[in-house]
Amino acid sequence: MNAMIDDETLDRQLREAAPYIDDEGFTARVMDNLPVAQREPRWLRAMILLGLAILGSGIAYLLSGGFVREGVIQLSNFPIWLLLVFAFGCGLVVGAFAVIFAIRKTPEVRDLARLRF
Amino acid sequence: MELTDADLIARVLVDDDQHAFGELVRRHQSNVRGLLRQLTRTDVSLADDLGQETFIRAYKNIRSFRGEARFSTWLYRIAYNCFRENARKRKELVGVDEKLLQAEHDPQTVDPGLRHDLMHALNLLPLHERTAVVLCCQNGLSHDEAARVLDIPLGTVKTNVLRGREKLKRTLAAWGPN
Numbered sequence: 001m002n003a004m005i006d007d008e009t010l011d012r013q014l015r016e017a018a019p020y021i022d023d024e025g026f027t028a029r030v031m032d033n034l035p036v037a038q039r040e041p042r043w044l045r046a047m048i049l050l051g052l053a054i055l056g057s058g059i060a061y062l063l064s065g066g067f068v069r070e071g072v073i074q075l076s077n078f079p080i081w082l083l084l085v086f087a088f089g090c091g092l093v094v095g096a097f098a099v100i101f102a103i104r105k106t107p108e109v110r111d112l113a114r115l116r117f
Numbered sequence: 118m119e120l121t122d123a124d125l126i127a128r129v130l131v132d133d134d135q136h137a138f139g140e141l142v143r144r145h146q147s148n149v150r151g152l153l154r155q156l157t158r159t160d161v162s163l164a165d166d167l168g169q170e171t172f173i174r175a176y177k178n179i180r181s182f183r184g185e186a187r188f189s190t191w192l193y194r195i196a197y198n199c200f201r202e203n204a205r206k207r208k209e210l211v212g213v214d215e216k217l218l219q220a221e222h223d224p225q226t227v228d229p230g231l232r233h234d235l236m237h238a239l240n241l242l243p244l245h246e247r248t249a250v251v252l253c254c255q256n257g258l259s260h261d262e263a264a265r266v267l268d269i270p271l272g273t274v275k276t277n278v279l280r281g282r283e284k285l286k287r288t289l290a291a292w293g294p295n
Binding site: 013015027030 | 172
């Protein structure tokens with residue numbers, strides 16, 4: 001029995017023993033077999049979302065039995081500074097949700113250690 | 118400036134840019150096919166079919182890639198799953214023929230021309246040890262990353278790497294010049 005090599009040497013030999021495999025048309029074959037993108041165009045998605053939002057608002061207005069209309073009339077009687085505070089508060093809430101959503105969708109922000117400054 | 122994997126993935130996600138995906142395939146095809154060749158015991162044709170299936174699945178499911186692991190680690194996981202499903206279909210319960218394995222382990226039965234062939238020695242390992250050694254020692258994945266790829270506990274990966282390495286060393290020592 002011969003002397004056994006150490007871990008480091010074995011790992012190095014394993015890395016060196018693994019040859020680089022030439023592409024030889026592999027990528028082209030993969031690309032030929034990719035499914036055709038079936039996503040609808042962006043403008044269509046935007047239109048669908050906008051249409052649904054308008055439809056939902058209309059239905060909510062009709063079903064509210066005048067509640068929304070009265071609310072809007074009351075709101076218009078508020079002093080201007082109160083309306084500004086109200087609008088600012090709404091903006092903050094929507095902005096906070098947008099930031100949370102963006103953080104959840106962005107790995108680099110989620111894991112600050114990965115940021116490159 | 119060369120685009121990073123993350124840049125290319127973003128292009129695929131935002132613009133359905135298949136050229137960007139093609140660049141990802143070019144970058145990672147060698148490692149993925151290399152892993153599959155080890156898993157299939159150098160059945161090149163089967164390995165390449167599974168490699169193709171791996172990248173097609175990756176494209177279809179790229180929205181589920183959350184960037185928590187490296188893209189290559191994610192690809193290895195898909196490749197390993199493709200291999201396992203294929204093995205199940207072919208009813209080749211991956212431990213393979215133990216008698217054949219024993220015969221190959223016997224230095225007397227091995228072709229002398231292959232005695233120093235590390236890759237041949239690697240092929241003699243049982244699948245779970247071979248896979249762990251290929252991922253960690255050959256492809257440089259951490260034990261934690263390999264555990265994610267193989268979907269097994271971290272301790273099991275460490276044990277498989279340790280045992281695989283020891284067996285490799287013993288086999289190579291036995292094949293070495295007397």
